[in-house]
Amino acid sequence: xxRPAAKTKAPVDTHQYDSEKRNALALAxxxxxxxxxxxxxxxxxxLAEAAGLSNAMLSRIEHGSATPSFTTLASLxxxxxxxxxxxxxxxxxxxxxxxxxxxxxxxxxxxAHRSGLSYQLLGHLLSGEKYIEPYLVTLTSDCSxxxxxxxxxxxxxxxxxxxxxxxxxxxxxxxHHGDTLVFDANFVHGHEKLLTPTVRVLSVxxxxxx
Numbered sequence: 001x002x003r004p005a006a007k008t009k010a011p012v013d014t015h016q017y018d019s020e021k022r023n024a025l026a027l028a029x030x031x032x033x034x035x036x037x038x039x040x041x042x043x044x045x046x047l048a049e050a051a052g053l054s055n056a057m058l059s060r061i062e063h064g065s066a067t068p069s070f071t072t073l074a075s076l077x078x079x080x081x082x083x084x085x086x087x088x089x090x091x092x093x094x095x096x097x098x099x100x101x102x103x104x105x106x107x108x109x110x111x112a113h114r115s116g117l118s119y120q121l122l123g124h125l126l127s128g129e130k131y132i133e134p135y136l137v138t139l140t141s142d143c144s145x146x147x148x149x150x151x152x153x154x155x156x157x158x159x160x161x162x163x164x165x166x167x168x169x170x171x172x173x174x175x176h177h178g179d180t181l182v183f184d185a186n187f188v189h190g191h192e193k194l195l196t197p198t199v200r201v202l203s204v205x206x207x208x209x210x
Contacts, residue, residue, distance in 0.1 A: 025088075027064030029073075032087050034062040036080045050079035105136055116142030132206050139164070139199040145192050153207035155185040162199035165192045 105120030
């Protein structure tokens, strides 16, 4: 009894795949160059002259039908007064974003939860090796005075309302409405005393995913 011939997968056309990637990149770079040129109210012939290109070549680059060399990209970026990496902005699109409407933050119960201390998470990104956690932190007179917080990351604080005495390591300071504080959150920090019945703080923690 003869066995049916095994089905073979069609070979992947890597040449076509690479060509499509190059074309997409060329289109994105060309689009960005044209957008930057227009934002500067610069005519095409002015940019071509500043970058040492012919008008025809610049037109081809902006339409994505020509792939510029690194030297050409460097000349264009100098003429447009931006870094070379800026020309790839249209190709490197962000993968996700977070929008939280006013008053719609997620209530979060963090470790060492205390009465009179609440956190509202204001946004979150799901991708990338770096991330931030923005919180609306509310402290009331029911919250015990204990500067015992420690966690990874860099923290940015902006006092939205009220006043308090705050400790960071050996430093003790008064924080009032409008004050900002940036620090390494690995060291002990937290409020020692509220000077007003309620304090609200925007706290943003910058961290790396592990």
